[in-house]
Amino acid sequence: MHRRFDDELNALKEKLVRMGTTAQTMTHLAIRALVERDEKYCQDVFRHEETVNELNIVIDEAVLKLIALRQPVAGDLRFLVMSTKIGSELERIADQAVNICQNTHFLLQYPLLKPLIVTPLMADVVEGMVRDGLDSFVRRDAALARQVLETDDKVDAFKDQIFRELLTYMMSDPDTVHRALALILISRNLERIGDHATNIAEDVIYVVGGKDVRHHHEEKKRG
């Protein structure tokens, strides 16, 4: 049976997808500004941030309205509650992209410390996590969401690698400290984006199957 409620849920889902692709684009543009040493991409990031913030509010309002009026249960309830959570995660991803731009703005005032190799690789993996997290949400694909969870270890390894490498620069030449720190902060921003993508994937697994996989919750419940 077709329900008008389904149309309302689909409209909400579309907004989340729009918010997600915008946040993903912001991450991409922020790293592009860093790699191509061109601040014009940062301007686009700041512009997109307004859209994301607006959608965050619109989505929360829509969820509250639908819970109040429809008293959803089961899959509908899980979808609605997780929509606001996923909305918050996306908003934070957008914030991290803005932070990358701020660190980039600082870096671009100085000559290149070293060729960027690992950071773009790390950014690719993180963007992929955000994209797969969103895809798993749209397609209700718990298997894809689980892949996102597994990728998170790779991101942590990249961050450690970047830190170790830049530490050697800082120890050999104190003049490099401020630039190296900015790059370390950017790797930290990327790592946080990966964490938010992981949270989204956990939310998707809950929406699809009703299983809470956060902090090994299932195993703890079984005791």
Added chain:
Amino acid sequence: MNSILEIKNVNAYYGVFHALKSVSMSVRERAITAIIGPSGCGKSTLVRSINRMNDHIPGWTISGEMLLDGENLLDRKCDLINLRKRAGMVFQRPNPFPISVFENVAYGPRIHGTVSRRELPAVVEKSLRATGLWDEVKDRLDTIALRLSPEQQQRLCISRLVAVEPEVLLMDEPCSALDPAGIQKIEELMQELKKNYTIVIVTHNMHQAARVSDETGFMLLGDLVEFGDTVQIFEAPRDTRTEEYITGRYG
């Protein structure tokens, strides 16, 4: 928690119509068990067969076991009068007797001979207090029960059951004739009653099942499709048919 009523592989027929298909479930003591499902799914049939209300219907046959504290209610030797004292029924429309409030409640203890004449007023008071009705009617115990509001009448019917100290209260759509305020009172009352009694409620109103019950069973076309913890059923049902029904996609 212990189960007080074990329903095992129950099949029932109205003539050739297979109304209950191998239904098995256990009802937890001092808990509220809700049975939900679309019209004609067998939920009322299930509850009515617990106190053998369908026995007189031509063509009615039932097999399997319903064990109340180990005694099979479906056994021919089971004493129906005693059974209906142990498992009392509340119906959709309040059905007080057209006699006084006091006599309505006193009726059960009198016919079962469980209470002496001297103790009767105390039992009536206690039963009316159990449903929160005492303060509202204590000054008009002689009033004809039909003068009470529908929701008060329903609480009177519950008091009438409580007076004979049943083990199980069976409620078949007990709120469907009541307004929202009345529904809320009965639902609050159910939470009080479950401290001392086991309740099985049949309801069309899914949200009522979600609000009041500890365990929920979903029935469809005579099958008990899913039975489990109410939170689980309404948060993450295991069977897609349950999901479709409770989210309004069925039909």
